[in-house]
Amino acid sequence: xxxxxxxxxxxxxxxxxxxxxxxxxxxxxxxxxxxxxxxxxxxxxxxxxxxxxxxxxxxxxxxxxxxxxxxxxxxxxxxxxxxxxxxxxxxxxxxxxxxxxxxxxxxxxxxxxxxxxxxxxxxxxxxxxxxxxxxxxxxxxxxxxxxxxxxxxxxxxxxxxxxxxxxxxxxxxxxxxxxxxxxxxxxxxxxxxxxxxxxxxxxxxxxxxxxxxxxxxxxxxxxxxxxxxxxxxxxxxxxxxxxxxxxxxxxxxxxxxxxxxxxxxxxxxxxxxxxxxxxxxxxxxxxxxxxxxxxxxxx
Numbered sequence: 001x002x003x004x005x006x007x008x009x010x011x012x013x014x015x016x017x018x019x020x021x022x023x024x025x026x027x028x029x030x031x032x033x034x035x036x037x038x039x040x041x042x043x044x045x046x047x048x049x050x051x052x053x054x055x056x057x058x059x060x061x062x063x064x065x066x067x068x069x070x071x072x073x074x075x076x077x078x079x080x081x082x083x084x085x086x087x088x089x090x091x092x093x094x095x096x097x098x099x100x101x102x103x104x105x106x107x108x109x110x111x112x113x114x115x116x117x118x119x120x121x122x123x124x125x126x127x128x129x130x131x132x133x134x135x136x137x138x139x140x141x142x143x144x145x146x147x148x149x150x151x152x153x154x155x156x157x158x159x160x161x162x163x164x165x166x167x168x169x170x171x172x173x174x175x176x177x178x179x180x181x182x183x184x185x186x187x188x189x190x191x192x193x194x195x196x197x198x199x200x201x202x203x204x205x206x207x208x209x210x211x212x213x214x215x216x217x218x219x220x221x222x223x224x225x226x227x228x229x230x231x232x233x234x235x236x237x238x239x240x241x242x243x244x245x246x247x248x249x250x251x252x253x254x255x256x257x258x259x260x261x262x263x264x265x266x267x268x269x270x271x272x273x274x275x276x277x278x279x280x281x282x283x284x285x286x287x288x289x290x291x292x293x294x295x296x297x298x299x
Contacts, residue, residue, distance in 0.1 A: 001245075001247065002242070002245065003242035003243070003245040003247070003248040003253065004242070004252070004256065005242075006238045006239070006241050006242030007238075007239065007242050007252070007253045007256035007257055008256055008259065009235075009238045010235045010236070010238040010239040010242070010256075010257050011235075011256055011257050011258070011259040011260045011262075011263075012260070012263055013231050013232075013234050013235035013238070013260075014231075014232075014235045014257060014260035014263075015260035015261070015262065015263020015264045015267070016231045016263060017228060017231040017232045017235060017260075018094070018099060018102070018103065018260065018263070018264040018268075019099070019263070019264060019267050019268065019271070020224050020227050020228045020231055021091065021094050021228055022094055022095075022099055022268065022272065023222070023224045024037075024222050024224045024225050024228060025091065025094055025095040026095070027217065027220070028095075028217065028218075028219060028220050028222070029209060029213070029216065029217045029218060029219040029220075030091045030092050030095055030217075031088075031091075031201075031204060031205050031208060031209040032205065032209060032219040033091065033219070033225055033228075034087060034088065034091050034201055034204075035201045035202060035204075035205045036221075036225050036226070037225055037226070037228040037229045037232075038087075038194070038197045038198055038201045038229065039198055039201075039229075040225070040226040040228070040229035040230070041194045041197070041229035041230075041232065041233050042194045042195045042197065042198045044194075044229065044230070044233055045065070045190070045191035045194055045195060045233075046195070048063050048064075048065055048187075048191065049065050049191060051063075052064050052065040052066065062187075063187065064187065065185070065187045065188050065191050066185050066187075066188055067188075068184060068185060068188045068192075072184055072188070073192060073196075075180060075183075075184065075189075076184075076188075076189055076192040076193045076196060077193075077196050078176075079173070079176060079177075079180065079189070079193040079196075080193045080196035080197045080200055081200065082169060082172060082173045082176060083173055083193065083197065084197055084200045084201060084204075085169055086166045086169040086170050086173060087166075088204065089162040089163070089165055089166035089169070090102075090106070090162070090163060090166040090170075092159065092162050093105075093159045093160070093162040093163035093166065094163075096159040097152070097157075097159050097160065097163065098268070098272070098274045098275070099264050099265070099267075099268030099272060099274065100264075100265050100268050100269060100274045100275075100276075100277075100280050101146075101152055101160070102163055102264075103260070103261040103264040103265055103268070105160060105163040105164055105167060106163060106166070106167050106170070106258065106261075112167070112168050112171035112172075116171060116172070116174075116175045120175060123249050125249070125252075128293060129249075129252065131293060132290045132292075132293030133252075133255060133290065134290075135286060135289060135290035135293065136255055136286075136287055136290030137290075138286070138290075139283050139284075139286030139287045139289075139290060140287060142283045142286070143261075143280065143283045143284070143287070146276055146279055146280050146283060174253075177239075177240065177243060178243060181240055181243045181244045182244070186240045186241065186244055189240070190233075190236055190237065190240060194233070239253070239257060255290075259287075259288075261284070261287060262284065262287070262288060265280065265281075265284055269281075
């Protein structure tokens, strides 16, 4: 199934996105990094919007962004609010937690998405898909327990709580995506929600960081910051394309997308010299087995 392949490509790019986030946030101010990465994402789409307006043949290309009714922008603004709140929480968590802890917490998203997909969209999984999904979620849970060996209690650590809340919000966003891609043009939706994130993040920057900038962690520009947006925009493009297939299941797409933990874990373990790698690697193999089972028995 093509939508499964697109989901896997999105997962790889999300893993790269996590690494770029960690590199950019080390000993750096969180909110400015978030703002400039969002600004970069919006700047990617502005030339495409202009070309779509002035080029009569633009509709022949995959990057074409059509005009949409005014009321559509309300739905895109809501998407921006959901994503913006998720990113604020997750950026703080990524800065303050090991990547090999952040990724498994984030990867629990399929559990919340699955519940929502069954309740809201009435999705049905095959027996093997249920088995694969169950295995994946079980090992995600075991992965979270590995954090206790590093003194990180998910009940007491506020950064772990931030990541957990961000994950639940991300699941809500995934369910909302399923609605958006079947009611609005995918390119228009992605372009406008990225653009609307700029004023939202700008307000957060001015209200919460700028007045305290001299007494908190200083902001340092890093060349990795623009690449955060590039990796995410591309990941979202493949994700939305896959989600638009009539037979695409949001519960499966969300699980595959969270396979980014493999990329994040591998690079994070060696680049940042994180702890308990052997134990986490064993659990990671369980996650990979569950994802493979979903892929092989998905049709």
